[in-house]
Amino acid sequence: MPRTDDRSGTRVLALDLGTSSARALVLLAEDASPVPGALARHKIAPTYSTTGSATIDLHAYVEGLLSCLDELQQNGHLEDIAAIVLSSQWHSIVGLDARGAALTPVITWADTRSVQPQLDPAFDERAFHARTGSWLHRLYWPRRIPWLLSEVPAVSFAGLPDLVLERLTGERVTSVSIASGTGSLDLATGEYDAEALAIAGITADRLPVIVPTGWTGVLSASYARRWPGLAGVPVHPPTGDGAASNVGTGGYDESTAAVTVGTSAAVRVVHPIDQAPELPWELWRYRVDDKRAVTGMAFSAAGNLHAWLTTVLQLDEHHQEPTGIEIGSSRVIAIPFQAGTRPPETVPGGSGVYFGLSFDDTAADLLAASLQGASLEIDRGLRMLDALFGRELQVVLGGGGIDASAWWRRCLTATFARPAVVCAEAEVGARGAAAVALGLSPAPGGEHLDPSPEEAERVAALRPRYSVLRTLAVQAAPELKVPTGS
Known part of the structure; x- marks a missing residue:
């Protein structure tokens, strides 16, 4: 994958959505090497309990990430930015109401709460695994969603990176990379898997739209005013951290x-x-x-x-x-x-x-x-x-x-x-x-x-x-x- 254009002198803003910290850093666009000193970090403390919960406060997470961008701007690092990219933890899920507001915290991969799915006698998990790359395990959305529906009146579902992207651009979409981490993607077609959706008890319109790798958005007007150097800069869809x-x-x-x-x-x-x-x-x-x-x-x-x-x-x-x-x-x-x-x-x-x-x-x-x-x-x-x-x-x-x-x-x-x-x-x-x-x-x-x-x-x-x-x-x-x- 050689470079196809000259990016010397331009920079990339990378947002890294981890489980233990949210980070914003600036890289050189020509080789993705870090710009010295251009890193801001917000510590994350997931909440665990004896019931098996392992959650993150969504509002605190996003606000902490935004404060990282404020810090970079204060230190003069948000100039000459040519692209905004995201790397994110896989497997997270949030239940949303009809207005798109969160009904739950971010449920992380470490959360063990689940319910046994109702399966057709003909269900073949090995064929499911070959098609989706995942198992029918609580780590993935086909098992998470039925449990969430038993807990809250969720209308739709999204992962942490989808909601961060929506907060920044106003568009709730996901990438084929992030969608694959839900355990609900047909890997060959790049579309939601019909059997996975049936097990989850939902239809595809209740999940974020999958956009191609070449899709880009831009920051909403309020954030463009907050960080003028990022106005109009293309925001690329997130890549799963692995x-x-x-x-x-x-x-x-x-x-x-x-x-x-x-x-x-x-x-x-x-x-x-x-x-x-x-x-x-x-x-x-x-x-x-x-x-x-x-x-x-x-x-x-x-x-x-x-x-x-x-x-x-x-x-x-x-x-x-x-x-x-x-x-x-x-x-x-x-x-x-x-x-x-x-x-x-x-x-x-x-x-x-x-x-x-x-x-x-x-x-x-x-x-x-x-x-x-x-x-x-x-x-x-x-x-x-x-x-x-x-x-x-x-x-x-x-x-x-x-x-x-x-x-x-x-x-x-x-x-x-x-x-x-x-x-x-x-x-x-x-x-x-x-x-x-x-x-x-x-x-x-x-x-x-x-x-x-x-x-x-x-x-x-x-x-x-x-x-x-x-x-x-x-x-x-x-x-x-x-x-x-x-």
């Missing part, structure tokens, strides 16, 4: 797997949607844009696992790496199910396990075992993608967890037993959204890592034991109980 992160890391074709480690982790491959390989049951598939899909596996424990363990063990900033522990050498095996597993597995949160603890083990041993366990989980997905695409994929690494831990970078490389390139840019989602909108192919630009043969050999010897203990942990996990009330 797809954006892949492209932003440098994994934008079927030769390369991108491993991103943030709060959670994922391994994914971007590829053409036409003639896409048959989707294995264990993997999901969403859309990047009109022509490309992204296939991968996600993991609920990554940076959150590291943050939890360093807090529990009361490790100060000088002891947040397992210094002195050789990769693959720990006799302690950690199965990182503290936050459960993603579909199609149904292991609930609270299922993390340590095997082989002794009185000789230290905080560094526990930390090393946890990072090793997360690495082995990601490796499972990478090897499935190798098989799917018929080659040993190149690997690029990106995200805050990658950036924060040299030990973890080495551990991942040894676990994969192949070289890897680290993305030099931290804001891979924003970078990827700009690349999708403008047709760029950013290079990782960071250090090249070669696995240590000794470390790779130790991890290879560890893998069979990990696999056996993982199976035991899955079998011993408590029964998943899904609360149906609010």
Whole structure:
């Protein structure tokens, strides 16, 4: 995807709609690299409860995002902006009334509330998965919507990025990328899937209109007055954060797997949607844009696992790496199910396990075992993608967890037993959204890592034991109980 015009000197405003923060930053349009100092961040604190809720206040979220743009303007960063792009968390949903006002907070991917759908006896979930790239799981709208309809008199539904886009432009539309994350899209046609809508009990006119990748809007008059430098600037449809992160890391074709480690982790491959390989049951598939899909596996424990363990063990900033522990050498095996597993597995949160603890083990041993366990989980997905695409994929690494831990970078490389390139840019989602909108192919630009043969050999010897203990942990996990009330 080479550039087709000269963008030197122009800039891109990227809005990154995360679960833990909303960010606005400015990038150079020629290569999607960040402008130094042009970043504003609003911290988000989702609300969790014992009923399974995991929600975000919509009004506070949007107002916090708008304040980020105010901050950028005050610091003189909203000049020479040629495009506005968005990267957003997938899977969120809000129930709306007849006037389009929110009846619920933002329901995030972590929310476990749901109801069992009423299914036709002929329903074939494997065919559904092959067509939509998702499972009939509470993560997705076909299960979310019937539950919401049992709770509130919702007339229509939208996700967080759809409502942010509507607030900015006055148009409630969505992209094929965001729509694919609802689990309600026919991936081949790029339209809402008839069976998914039937399971949800709604028609397509109750969901945001899907616009093509080339669609653009502009800021409404009030926001054009608030930020004069953005008046008339095209606003591009949002890209799902997983797809954006892949492209932003440098994994934008079927030769390369991108491993991103943030709060959670994922391994994914971007590829053409036409003639896409048959989707294995264990993997999901969403859309990047009109022509490309992204296939991968996600993991609920990554940076959150590291943050939890360093807090529990009361490790100060000088002891947040397992210094002195050789990769693959720990006799302690950690199965990182503290936050459960993603579909199609149904292991609930609270299922993390340590095997082989002794009185000789230290905080560094526990930390090393946890990072090793997360690495082995990601490796499972990478090897499935190798098989799917018929080659040993190149690997690029990106995200805050990658950036924060040299030990973890080495551990991942040894676990994969192949070289890897680290993305030099931290804001891979924003970078990827700009690349999708403008047709760029950013290079990782960071250090090249070669696995240590000794470390790779130790991890290879560890893998069979990990696999056996993982199976035991899955079998011993408590029964998943899904609360149906609010």
